[in-house]
Amino acid sequence: MHDFSWIPHQGMQILFVFFLTFIIGLEREAKKQNDDHISFGGVRTYPLIGLIGFSIGAVSEGDLALLAVGLAVIALFLLMSFWHKLNTSGYSGITTYMAALSTYVIGISIYKDLFWIAATLTVINVLLLELKEGLEQLAKRIDEGEILTFAKFLMLLAVILPLLPNESFTRFQIDPFKIWLVVVAVSAVSYGSYVLQKLSKGAKGLLLTALLGGLYSSTVTTIALARKSQEEDAPKLISGVILMASGMMYLRVIVLLALFNPVIMHILWVPFLGLALLSLVGGYAWSRLGEVRIGEVQHESKARNPLEIRSGLVFAMLFVVMLIVTNLAIEYLGNNGVYTLGLIMGVADVDPFIMGLTQSVPTLTPGTVASVGILIATSSNNAAKGFYAFTLASKETAKTSLLLLLGLALAGLVPALFLAL
Secondary structure, three states: OOOOOOOOHHHHHHHHHHHHHHHHHHHHHHHHHHOOOOOOOOOOHHHHHHHHHHHHHHHOOOOHHHHHHHHHHHHHHHHHHHHHHHHHHOOOOOHHHHHHHHHHHHHHHHHOOOHHHHHHHHHHHHHHHHOHHHHHHHHHHOOHHHHHHHHHHHHHHHHHHHHOOOOOEOOOOEOHHHHHHHHHHHHHHHHHHHHHHHHOOOOOEHHHHHHHHHHHHHHHHHHHHHHHOOOOOOHHHHHHHHHHHHHHHHHHHHHHHHHHOHHHHHHHHHHHHHHHHHHHHHHHHHHOOOOOOHHHOEOOOOOOOOOOHHHHHHHHHHHHHHHHHHHHHHHHHOHHHHHHHHHHHOOOOHHHHHHHHHHHOOOOOOHHHHHHHHHHHHHHHHHHHHHHHHHHOOHHHHHHHHHHHHHHHHHHHHHHHHHHO
């Protein structure tokens, strides 16, 4: 191992400043070769700005007044370049100049030994500069109403959540902080799938709908695809992707269990992963047996934004109700109460039931009992989706979807039997 103790600490700082700022300069230099709008700075200018920031910090020993003067001088040069470009070409973006100011701050951060901040600023600068076109297209694809909804969600997450008391109330152990945290987590997983669907408007294939829609809500996706079968004569294709959507449900539940109850996750991750693979591989193979291929049928998801405040409040109320009902079932009916409740809740929405069990293990319910209840609930949900498809889909698709989903439901009961014994 090499020993760099012979290099002075400030020497290492200078090398680090040069390395990070050279990366930003290199990115700007590459863009300058292909874009007439960019004329300021490159592989020499940006390292010099960073080194100026570091040097002023070292000479002034971090005096804020002198650092501010240095920033003002750099800003003045940037302003001159901005006006020159604006007057000569009639166009001048401001992002490049903001990156230059950030480069000055990187130099100061390294003088303060804030290496993590300096490296993070560098990465963010390069990403924002390099992904200009992609970010601009992203802004065009996202509806303004969704941006407002997401802002409200951030308010509930970052402002209201920390204010909620993190302690249990009543004999049902209702913790407002944990309840809202569950709402946030479930909504975030669904929202991630929803955003990916919105950003993939150009790729409206059934495969994408099955994978992303299954993460969002396999029940909603099953209903949408079943109705789609009335327009397309592709029974094997549509019934196969419906099965794949249910497979994504298992992956979604694994993520939620990993976040809120590792005890249950440790028990269920193997059977759930097996069921997910069975659904995905089996569904894809079945879809390939038909004459119509996946890429030949287009479908655009019309899922609602899961971050709507009303939806979050409804889920919170359902979660509290299920938490109370689950506790009562455990108290008065024992294990059979959990299993019966799982069977009933699977017909509607499994998320409140599953998340309620995560709060009762291991204090009220053994992990094995909760795991069996979750397996029963997911199997019941698959059977319910089979009957939804049977009711809404075309004749051939209805029969096939029902059989496939009932088969998946029975497969989900196999590990439940082993755990219950």
